[in-house]
Amino acid sequence: MPDLLRRVAVRTVAFAIVMALVVPLSARSATPIAPETRRLLAAASELFPFVDRGPAGREASAALSLQEVGPVIGVETLEVPAAPTPGVVAPKASFGTVATPAPPPAPVVAPPPTGETISGRATWYCCTSGWGSAAVVALPGPLGGHYDPPPAARYVTVCADRCARLPVADYCDCYWGTSDQRVADLSPAAWAAVSDADRSFVGVIPVTVHLGG
16 A cells, blocks of 8 residues: 555656646747737748748749749841852953864765766665675666776766766666666665655655766
């Protein structure tokens, strides 16, 4: 029993000591704020409304920061001066002698034919050995046609659209003595020399052969 009383007494003393420490602190926290302190706190809240750390306070702080930022500086445009256009240089007058192109050679005109002539039809053939692509004529045997390597010993003048003096380089049968008789056989170059007809479509043309050359 004495132990129980002793314990109760100790607990009572301890409780009293704790209450003695807590009660003054509670009383101090419940003490009303002085008017001057309230005025200072109100002024501070008006000057810094963004003291609130909540969403409203953050928005107010951001708005104030944007107001303090000056106007945005635009991108500076660097104007590069255009390069001067070079002037057009006028061509200089030349006082030298200007070379004029040589005139085309005059067409060779066959001399007036002499001697015996014969008119009839002429055809064309490819070539004569030794003469290549030269303008030559082959005559029937009765008109003096025979093979003659270059240089030719005889010339005749053949006239169609125009006249040309051609070497007699060969001979041809030329259907002589028939109703289909020819009086001359012309190489391609000889055909072009006397006629404008296209030998691919026209294989026979009328001609006059001046046998005297």
